[in-house]
Amino acid sequence: MSRPPRACACGRIVPHGQLCVCQIASKRARGRRYDAKRPTAAQRGYNQEWRKARIEFLRLFPCCAMCGAPATVVDHIKPHRGDERLFWDRSNWQALCEGCHNRHKQRQEAAP
CATH class of the missing domain: 1.20.5 (Single alpha-helices involved in coiled-coils or other helix-helix interfaces)
Structure with a gap:
């Protein structure tokens, strides 16, 4: 119905x-x-150094941590909110496909 x-x-x-x-x-x-x-991506720390680290991380972890599809995004598990230590802490990174990052992860962060 x-x-x-x-x-x-x-x-x-x-x-x-x-x-x-x-x-x-x-x-x-x-x-x-x-x-x-909003500050630009470069102002938020997503510079050439980040791009190199991202490529290396995706080479090590090519599959999405949520669904197993090919990963294209390196996500911060705990939002860094400008904290440089948390931003560069690789134990706080996870590989995600764009779909999981844009749907599931964003919904999780928006929840109270």
Whole structure:
């Protein structure tokens, strides 16, 4: 049994489980504001030294730690939040595929 559509605050009828056009636009605008204030990747420590270490780590751990697919991302298990010691601690790294990093890991970090 499918669930009924809902009315958005703007008045549009939206299918269950989907966002309204106005909600999508609002979410994108919020993301752009966040990105405008965020330091660049290089300012956060993801420089040439990181890129070399990342390639070496992925060579040693080529499979995703969550699903076993080919890994493309080196993830910090515990978010470093600018702590350089934690950033470079290889025991805090895990190889992930892009899908697991973008879905599962981000959802874990967003949870309270």
